[in-house]
Amino acid sequence: MKMPLRAGLLALALAAPAPLSAAHAQAAGPSAAESLFHATTLNLSAYGESKLSPDMATISLGVATEGGTAARALSDNAARMNQVLGALKAAGVPQKDIRTSGLNLNAQYAYEQGQAPRLTGYHATDQVTVTVHDLSKVGAIADATVGAGANQVNGVSFGLADPTAAANAAREEAVRALAAKAELYARASGYRVARLVSLSEGGGVEAYRPQAMTVMAQARVQNVPTTVAPGELTVRVDISGLYELTR
Structure with a gap:
């Protein structure tokens, strides 16, 4: 049985591949990643800093006690910690600013050569921030x-x-430093900066930490008020950028 001529031509047209449109041809070309691979690029890093005075402090302190039994060590520890918490409340520190950061109870042993360890008591600690x-x-x-x-x-x-305002100031300084470095490298190598391809960030706050424990111990011995110098905080932001260069 012969297929009608018109039906045969229609089947042939459906089977033949359609010509590529301009959009399809462009998509089939080199990808953006491949184009960037063949371009001249510059990968740099820089940082920005913002210095300012702190407006809050965190004190880590606690109570350590010993007892012949675990219950006695914990009981004495709780009694002394209640006194410490009372002192904090009397000094105007609200409850929300006091956080228990550690509670430990450990058995204490005496070790003698040739003998089994001998239990001597218990050591309890309670830490607050x-x-x-x-x-x-x-x-x-x-x-x-x-x-x-x-x-x-x-x-x-x-x-x-x-730290938002200080961090933003550090970010602006970091971007300026990164752009200046890119211009310098491009000029020195005979290129010019075409565009910034990517930018990434990392960083944080660096806090000055005085040797507070030593100062406090000396102050108590000399019976004079403890003085603590806050110093200055540095908010630092580190960034990395990829630049494309051109002639």
Whole structure:
């Protein structure tokens, strides 16, 4: 049986591949990644900094006690920590700014050659982290807690309640530094900067940390108020950028 001529031509037309449109031809060309691979590029990094005074402090302190039994060590520890918490409250520190950061109980042993370890008692510690928003009270708060029974002061760190403005200033400085470095490298190598292809960021706040524990110990021995110097904070932002160069 012969196929009608018109039906045969229609079948042939449906089977034949359609010509590529301009859009399809462009899509079939080199990808953006391949084009960039064949371009002259410059990969650089830079940073920006913003220095300012801190507006908050964090004090890490605690109570350590020993007892013949685990219950006695914990009981004595709780009693002394309650006194410390009372001193913090009396100094005007709100409950929301006091956070328990560690609670430990450990058995203590005596070791003698040729003999089994001998239990001598228990050691209990309770650590709290205190946030202070009035920096003029940091020393007084530390003294009050030590006077109330705190016998461990692990340090003071300073920070910013809202580092956004300082971080943005550091970002702007970092971008300016990155652009200047790109122009320098391009000019030195006989090129010019065509465009910024990509930009990535990383970084954070670096806080100055004085040796607070040593200062406090000396202050208590000399019976003088503890003084703590906040110093200056540095907000640093690190960035990396990829530039395309051209002649």
